[in-house]
Each structure stands twice: as C-alpha cells, then as structure tokens.
Amino acid sequence: MIELDGSQGEGGGQILRTSLTLSMITGTPFRVTNIRANRAKPGLMRQHLVAVQAAAQVCGAEVSHAEVGSSALEFRPRRIKAGDYKFSIGTAGSSTLVLQTLLPALLYADGPSTVLVCGGTHNPMAPPAQFLQRAYGRALDMMGARVDIQLRRYGFYPAGGGEVLASIEPCAELRQVELIERGELCGAYAEAVVAGLPGAIAERELQLVGERLGWTGDQLKVIEPARVQGPGNALLITLEYEGITEVFTAIGEKRVRAESVAEAVVGEVEDYLSSGGALGEHLADQVMLPMALAGGGKFSMHRVSQHAITNAEVISKFLPVRIDFQQSIDHSVCSLLTG
Template sequence: MAADTPVSIDGSFLEGGGQILRMGLALSAVQVIPINVTKIRAGRPNPGLRPQHLTGLQLTRDMCNGKLEGGQIGSCEITFYPGSVDGGNHMADTQTAGSVSLLIQAALPCAAFASSPTRLILRGGTNADMAPQVDYTIHVFRKVSAWFGLNFRLFLKTRGFYPQGGGEVSLEVKPSNEGLWAADFTDFGEVASVYGKSYVAGTLPVKVAHKMADSAEQILMEELPRGIPINIERIKEQPGRAVGNGSGIVLWAETTTGCILGGSGLGKRDRVAEDVGAAAAKEILESIRRRACVDSHSQDQIIILMALAKGKSVVRCGPLTDHSKTAIHVAELMTKVKFNIREDKGSDCIYMECEGIGLLPKQR
C-alpha cells in the first residue's frame, strides 16, 4: 500500500462510531498513516458525526497539523491525512454536553508522541452519561496510564452537565521521549484502601452528596474485609465551579500490588441518591470480586497503549466489552499487532496480551 493511500476502516464495526474515530485518528496521527472511515454511526437514529465527534476530529487534526475531509455534522465518511505532532497549546469546545473525557482519549496518544509538551483547554460535559466521569480520568486512568510511561496532569476548573455542558478542564502532557513501555498487571494482590468523591452542584443540597456517599460506604463496609480504610469526600461545588445542576459519585480502590479500580454513578432526576451511590459501590465490587487488575472503563483505553508500547504487555481483566473489541480491531488494523486473549479457567476473567510495536517519536 502506498504511503499516501488511506487505511480503510468500517465505522459500523461493533460499537461503531466514537470509539473507532478516537482510536483511528490517534493511531493515524502518531504513525503518520492516513485513514478513511466509512459508515460512521450508520445504524443510529441520527447517523453520521455529532458535535462531540467532530470536535474530537478537529482537535486531533489541529494537534498533528493534519487535513480532514468530510468534517461536517452528519458526515458518514471522513478521510484524514496527518502531519507532524508538534505539541503546544490547543483548545476544543463541544458547545454541548459532549464528554471532555472522550476528547482526552483521542488527544492523549497524540500528546504522548508530540515533539514538545502539550497543554489543552477542553470544554463540554465533565460528568456525562455513556462516558467516564472526569473524576475517573483524574483519579483512576491517570494512574493506569502511568504504568505505560504516559504521564499527564488534568485539572478540573468547572463542572458541566447535560444538557447545557459548559464545563472546562485543562490537560498537560509531557511527551514520552523514549516511547511507552509494556506493562504486566496480572497480580491483583489485596484491596488496600478505597477512596471516593461524592459531589453536588448548582441548587442541589449537599445532603444529596451525603446520601450517595453513605449508601456506597455502607455496601463497601458490608462486602469488604474489616479494617480496609474507606474515605469518601462529600462536596458541594462553590458558585462558579459548575454550570447547571448535577450530582454524582466516583470511587476508586487501590490494591497492594498497585492496581487501581473505579466505580461511578451519575445523578438523574428519576434516580434516588442512595441508588446512585449503591451503583458505584456495586460496580467497583464487581471488579474486586473478579480480582481484575483494571476495570471495564480502563480496559478499552489501555489497548492503544499496549499496541504502541515496547515489549509484551499482559493485563488481567474482566470479559471484553464491545468497546474493547472495537479498540482491538482498530489497533490490529492500524499497527499490525496481534492481541491474544486467554481465559482464566475457573473465573470470568481473561488475560489480554499484546507485543507492542515500540513506537518512538523520532520514528515519525
């Protein structure tokens, strides 16, 4: 295949849409391989690019001095020609409640292989459905990504909720000058501690945060061995620190071997606060029961890191989600690596293995 011939990706594969676009463009940018994505969100009631998808595409384009064809709302096909990833300052605004955490997923790999440090201002929804809450990215995925040598700092300035959005975060990334390294996380160890943050914003009373936290704490105390510290912070965001009304809870458990697992719940008008807290506790307990070394949210996010790292990564996790299957499909197509999935007999866990390509910034 000629160097300027785009790799073709079917955007309707499994999960379809967002995951393929984020993974595809990031791998396109860091390897300087053009791509063509077709049938974007083809099976959805409103097919094609939505504002949050287009914002992510434009951000990746700007970060790598690339060229994007078909970048309009409703487009079902795009072609992307990447340039050099130079770092520097960039800003992206979904102008909706589209998730800033999903923007981060697209931007992080690009910034890791940039020629200089990157600073991003990202605006949109910080705590939204169908995406990791920004608190999860700060307290869980930041530590998981450090296993692979990807280090970043993420600061929450303003929370933004559905439907208005309006939240803002700043992301600072130092390039991985020696590339990423393989990670071996197969030893769960034992749970050492659980932390959390239960928050409300806008006109919601702080007692809602207490109810979510109390419910989560009660379930964790009943299910975990005695003596494990549980510290859940209850927060009422100050005026100016949030746009609109919202609430939620994010929990994270740390193990004696360095594993970190998350669980979360997002408040809604039709959800009782206690149920939100219980959902977060049950989610984190499910990963602990499995003795998984990453939770389902980190599972799909580390696939691109495993593919680009130097050496063989092995991670123990729960069953593959559709997002993870989609991420593996794109990673194998774009980098020619092979992911090997081994079942752990006697449990519902798997071992996910990959010999990465060992990409170095200088190879671009």
C-alpha cells in the first residue's frame, strides 16, 4: 500500500489522477490523505470523484471514502478491462481531466476500448479537448500508442453538457522517445470559439492575436459550435512543429474583456516562443507519465513547474524510474531513467 499526502508540493488534483492511473497499471493499491489540500475548496470535487469512479469501473477496484468533499480515500485495483465506457460528471467539471486519468491505463487493457465523458470540455485550469487531440495525442502517437480523440460537443461552465469520445487500442509496449528540438514551424493558427455569444467577441480576440503575432487571413478562425447547452468562449492558439505540437488556451469569463482573454493566451505563446524548450509547461507535465511507462525518455521544456515536480515525485512512488531536471540558460531538460 503506497501512502500519499495530497498536500505535498503542488497539492492539487494531479496527485490523485496520477496515482489512479499508475495504480491501475501496476496493480498497486494506494491511500491518499489531504486531497487537494492546497486548493480554495479542498477535498474531492465532482470531477475528481468521477475520475475515481471511472478508474474503479475500468479495473474493478475496491474504493473507500469516495464521495464529494472527502479528503482521503483508499484504492485497491484489480485487472484492467477493455470495454465501451460512458461517464457523466453531471456538472461542467473537466471531461478532459477524467479522460486523461483513463487513457494510459486502457493502453494496457486486453482489447480496444472507447470512453465517452460528458461534462465541461473547455475549463480554466484544465486542458481543452484540442490539447488532447493535437498535443498530447501526437506525443502518444510518437510513443506507439493509438488513441483517437473526438470533440463531439462543446461544454462550458456552468452549463456543461460537452462530450469527448476517445478510442484506445491496446499497446504492448510504449517506445522511448526524446523530444528535445521543436524543428521547423509547419503551421500556426488561432481559433476563437463563441457559443451563444456575439461574434464580435471572437473578432476582437482574433484582431489582437493578429496584431501581436503578425497573423492574418487563414490563420485566424471563428468557430460557432451548434448544440451547446450554455454560452461560452475559448481562444486557442496551435503551433505545429516538425517535432511537436503545442496548444495554448484562454477561457472567456463574465466581465472579462475579449482583449484581456487574448492578451492572456498571446502572452503565454510569446513566453514559449522566447524559450528554447520543445514543450510548454503543461505538455511537459503530461508526457512525463507515458515516458515513465516506456521506461525512459528525455524532453526539453520551457520551465519546470511545481506541478511537474510534484507529478514526478508521485510517478517515482509507483515506478522504478528516476526523473531528473536540469536547468539551462533558456530552457530545462527532463531525463527519465529506469532504476
């Protein structure tokens, strides 16, 4: 039984999600206390509870104290089962974070699987569906995983109602990769998503993106999705390189000007472009787990976040891998070594 303190390091939900994923794969039970202790509303929220319930269903686990608000739980996994799964968060909680908990584990199932998660698809402090499709999905593909992710319906806070569908093929062994160089820039574009809101919001966001990044025409796209339960806005910037794809996002909120939303995401892109790292902060954090499952790898990153350090510590409790960070002048390098 692995003992984990959820207040350690970054102290958020990633500690729980990483533990669930690796517990399923390794068959190792764990107990975690002080869940999300460093958050404004500590304990399990609805999206975290659904992640626990989904993981338990996928591997037939025994779980104790799994309820909204719980600050501790135990998880005892059994065998991962392939299947067609559907999970509904019931709120606008992040569907993508639930999905990311399950995807690596289902690579080790005894057959192909599908997972449909209903809830929010574009949330603050969570990767949007396009990040999973383009950035995380491409990294998995380079490691030999076959995962297809479809955004079936957009879902924004507070209405939710979004749908993300993933199809996962079993993978006997992930390949070790090194993601050190971005390579040449092959494509770059911005998408302003407006649902149930004036199109002028998207136009103002894209105008600022164009002015700051020097983009015009086909690089600036307005998306007005149908069948959305409530209003919402997201601005996404995608950079496609020879070696990697990155997706940067800002979510519109009430009483926040369109220009402020655009400023936030453009600032993040400019920060990334000024660095020498291949991966942005969030993608670096997410590829660490599949690289550890592959038994090793290396990547350069814009900066080492507390989130990444905490994730590395949790991974090392479940897998015999050493994760080292080395700082250079304009980037950092993360190395994963078995043993």
